[in-house]
Amino acid sequence: xxxxxxxxxxxxxxxxxxxxxxxxxxxxxxxxxxxxxxxxxxxxxxxxxxxxxxxxxxxxxxxxxxxxxxxxxxxxxxxxxxxxxxxxxxxxxxxxxxxxxxxxxxxxxxxxxx
Amino acid sequence: xxxxxxxxxxxxxxxxxxxxxxxxxxxxxxxxxxxxxxxxxxxxxxxxxxxxxxxxxxxxxxxxxxxxxxxxxxxxxxxxxxxxxxxxxxxxxxxxxxxxxxxxxxxxxxxxxxx
Numbered sequence: 001x002x003x004x005x006x007x008x009x010x011x012x013x014x015x016x017x018x019x020x021x022x023x024x025x026x027x028x029x030x031x032x033x034x035x036x037x038x039x040x041x042x043x044x045x046x047x048x049x050x051x052x053x054x055x056x057x058x059x060x061x062x063x064x065x066x067x068x069x070x071x072x073x074x075x076x077x078x079x080x081x082x083x084x085x086x087x088x089x090x091x092x093x094x095x096x097x098x099x100x101x102x103x104x105x106x107x108x109x110x111x112x113x114x
Numbered sequence: 115x116x117x118x119x120x121x122x123x124x125x126x127x128x129x130x131x132x133x134x135x136x137x138x139x140x141x142x143x144x145x146x147x148x149x150x151x152x153x154x155x156x157x158x159x160x161x162x163x164x165x166x167x168x169x170x171x172x173x174x175x176x177x178x179x180x181x182x183x184x185x186x187x188x189x190x191x192x193x194x195x196x197x198x199x200x201x202x203x204x205x206x207x208x209x210x211x212x213x214x215x216x217x218x219x220x221x222x223x224x225x226x227x228x229x
Binding site: 009032034036042043044045046049051090094095100101102104105106107 | 154156206210215217
């Protein structure tokens with residue numbers, strides 16, 4: 001079974017700092033990759049996804065992620081964070097073999113100080 | 115826009131009670147899921163369903179059961195609630211797409227406390 005690792009459990013940044021959250025998965029075949037965000041008191045929502053094509057994916061609110069197949073990674077980036085980016089971020093993977101059941105990472109809690 | 119509605123935002127129950135958590139989605143999605151979310155553990159899948167009356171166990175099904183009598187509704191049942199089931203419960207739905215590239219849509223969650 002595949003697994004997903006998010007190495008940064010808690011990240012604290014000041015506004016305007018750059019952000020990179022790591023996500024690594026263990027499956028060797030075709031994958032579909034997702035980043036979800038959960039703002040305080042709100043439901044999880046999709047930030048961006050990758051399933052084919054350009055490995056650099058742009059999402060909402062200025063976020064982007066890069067799929068690097070050789071590194072089994074799908075890191076989330078934002079060049080300049082805002083206080084409103086304070087949230088919990090989850091990476092998720094489904095395999096291309098027909099499984100639609102995602103495996104989630106344990107999440108990264110991001111706090112941005114104004 | 116997809117709407118996944120969970121019946122309660124907060125719920126307090128006593129040990130031994132039978133507890134029902136309800137979830138309704140309005141987009142005719144085939145797949146529905148129940149997760150529990152605990153700090154540091156992320157989302158753990160309890161049960162999922164890909165069709166009416168169909169259910170599959172997830173990673174942590176012990177102490178839970180589910181019911182899907184209608185396509186839009188997926189219920190989670192705690193047969194005899196225990197304090198270790200105090201948690202945030204999330205319902206999600208998605209389109210049944212074989213490549214697995216469809217995202218999930220989540221409800222707001224039910225924060226359940228078992229006293």
